[in-house]
Amino acid sequence: MKKAVFTGKTIDEAVNAGLKQWNLPAERVKVTVLEQPSKGLFGLIGTKDAKVELEKIPDPIEEAELFLAEVFKTMELEVQVERQEDEEGTLLNLTGPELGILIGRRGQTLDALQYLTNIVGNRYSNSHIRIVLDAEKFRERRKKTLEDLARRLAQRVIKTRKEVVLEPMPPQERKIIHSYLQNYSGVKTFSKGEEPNRRIIIALRSQ
Structure with missing residues (x-):
């Protein structure tokens, strides 16, 4: 339910009733006042409560998790999603x-x-x-694999004095290799080509 109507003796009371029922903070809802409260005759007869319509403002991460749930349901997979927040963004571990x-x-499907x-x-x-998105620390294992590969290829370049051209990789994997070899003595890295066939080249660093 993304919209609902709530009532109360005042506008604030009606809004708070909705926030309490939905267990949401005020910044997560849009409020539309449908009816102002009125006291009626002598403050007793014909009194009317305030009526408001609350609309949930979607939370981006919740919507992303709902999307994943639909994907897993369609694929008939039992997958749990664990959320972790850090300064770089949100990690959803499957x-x-x-x-x-x-x-x-x-990791291409991931x-x-x-x-x-x-x-x-x-x-x-x-x-x-x-x-x-990560799945049972795949990202961590893949990072170590790429760093080991980068080290071996850098040593080969130094030994043979010939540059090495890697197979095409997605941007996040190229970044891992660039970062790992950034301060590696004797070699330099650069990328060449257009996505999705962009490749890293490891070459001797000029003296």
Whole structure:
């Protein structure tokens, strides 16, 4: 229920009745006054309560979670979503018995689902929000895998003195490699090509 009508002896009382029933703060609702209260004859006969219509203002993260729930329901998957907030945005961690299908090859399915989830969340937000999807710490494991790869390839470049061209990667994975090798002695990194075929190149750093 996103809209409902509430009554009270005053406007504030009617609004507070709705906030209490919905368990929401005042900033999460839009208030439309339908009827002002009136005291009636001699303050006794024909008194009328205030009547207001409250409309819930969608919460971007809640809407994103509802979208995910619909996706999981359609796929007939039992998945729980745990929310964590930090200074960079919101992490939605997925847990359940069949997460492999949601992660996909090298996290491609998870990345696509994260992209769609961000579109849904930002549709209900006045400012840009960042939502990260993870599944049983896949992001952490993938980060370590990419850093290990970056280190091995950097060592190869130094040894052979020939640049290495990596396979195409999404922006967030390229960022991990760029960051890891930023201060790695002897090599430099840069990206080349257009999305979705943009690649990282590891080359010798000029002396």
